[in-house]
Amino acid sequence: MGIIKVENIRVYAHHGCLKEETVIGSNYRVDVAVSANLDKSSKTDDLKDTVDYVTLNSIVVDEMGVPCKLLETVAQRIIARFLNECAEVDWASVSVSKLNPPIGGDVEKVTVMLEEKRSY
Template sequence: MDYIHLNEMEFYGYHGALKEENVLGQRFRANVSLAVDLAEAGATDDLSKTVNYAEVFEVCRSVVEGEPRKLIESVAEEISRLVLQKFAGQVRGVRVVLIKPDPPIRGHYASVSVEITRGQFS
């Protein structure tokens, strides 16, 4: 299995369980990995034989900057669902890590995140 990784994509969204999060918004980061077969793309240097990661970025942006959700789990799930749907036949599995760098929690920590894996990933 081969993989395409989109790392540290950053977006601004309005997701969260607290009303203030839905009004003020906050930064979100996403890492998305795609399980794909890259042999033909590597042999032919043909973009049509791989997944265009600019299109994957746009899927992620549309979800994170789109409709507010209470849970980042729901945001990650929607990203994975849309990626598998849009790139059916190419992407065998997807892993989404959605990071909330500044959640409204007292204390010292780098961030909170969820990680989900859908489809065949190994």
């Protein structure tokens, strides 16, 4: 087994409970990790034998482009796509951070982290 991480994916998106957040948008950071059996790919040096991190990034960008109120919702959608579209993935973790959230204080970011294991 091994873990593939794609970290600090920067996206401008329109999530939030306040109307202004969905209209104006905000900066987000997404970090993902997936586990998969990397034994074969480490020997064959062939992309078809592993989880393509270009695909992982593409899924994140696609799902972040669909507005929703809660970070939990978008994080769960990303995990569901990883498990549905990447047969090699056994476990996925997704952290979605809203940078400079409008919560009335000097806060760098708020983060929601979800993880899920494939059920067989």
